[in-house]
Amino acid sequence: MSDSLPGPSTGSLTATTVSLAGHGGDAIEAYLARPEGDARRGGVVVIHHMPGYDRQTKEMVRRFAESGYDAVCPNLYTREAPGAAPDDAAAVARAQGGVPDERLIGDVAGAAAYLRALPTSNGKVGVIGHCSGGRQAVLAGCATDVDAVVDCYGAFVIGPVPEGSPMKVTSLVDRLPDLGAPLLGLFGDEDTHPGPAEVAELGRLLTESDKAFEFHTYPGAGHGFFAVNRPNYNVAAANDGWERIEEFYGRHLAGGERS
Template structure:
């Protein structure tokens, strides 16, 4: 018998979601998009996981159901106001959108102001295996509530969550489709014991088609990586697609930040909707 005790609820670093926008993203842009909750059921919920509960934000239409389910995976900044708003945007389209706080055990990044500190103190300590299990738990929660049609399951994620979107598409055989926004594709020598593989390593293992949305001006994800992923998908004969926006930097969908590019963001959002409909998440 192992003498290692399971993590208790009291040891979770986060038991509730952060309020507002993460400190490291301040000041927030004046034209930040804010989606209201009219016609929605929206707010924080608890997702049971094997070692306790993690907080999550969920939004869905307040009438009807069950609804197609979309997992929304956070940026490096955690489930802050922007990710909550993305959930509401999806709910307005008729989805049950769920964003679990995937750093809940490791720390609250919303109060940190330095990106390197966010990565070193929290993000680098989050195991991919834990993330996959927590996303599975969110799907189970959606099914148990009776309000989520998990036979129509999609996932979308941004930045850190873009990479996770690719990984989850290789993990869950029941997933219908994914949309990855500017997620890192190659480890470039940065793979670790906790984060051992990157999307390009798993191109042949995808169980659902993924739409990748990338910016040509992204200094963190070079175009050569994007083209290499395209080739890997083609070689593996997988139903994936990658769109590269010529003038877009990293985080071009993040309307609360200077990196926002309206044209690319709106086009990507339209493509997300079409991709989900085409592949059975609607």
């Protein structure tokens, strides 16, 4: 194992629901998972996808804990539908146009602060999201002090929302010069949001702004290829993607306190 990666894990972890301070100091529900032991380690904020704060997202949180990180997923729909089932909460949020960008920034900043306040924190926090969460991860990288960003096929980072869509999100092109952390992007070449042309344009814009990034696009993979419970799940792409995520976070979240 590389010296940059978290130490060996016994696989033992704790997972529980907590409350943390989000945008405007609002108390929001969150799912926290932590490996056993008191070793200093990095943290990961997991941004759930449009379908919500669901079982599959919580499994990802636990996976990061098993890999040696403190990980937390804030329930972005706490305000719209407290206590509702994920599908119901997502329907309410979608009907309202999605999570407002400034509120998302505040909620991720609050989740990152929560992780950094844990006694095991080494001060470093990464963020990851899939689909709508991928776009939001990039947004968080442009507007908060996270240390590493993973965008898994984030829709509408630069492209427009289709006409007639209830989603009220805008392009992040104007924000990209503010990206303050290295970015890992994982995409499918059969995806349409973002399609290959959008991924290429995003890479051009990041290069133009002299940002640190690496993109990987998987042949034969469509949107949602990480989602084990969906038809687009692609075993080869997802397995390689997880390896790249672990290596990327190993490089950027390991070590001592932030400078």
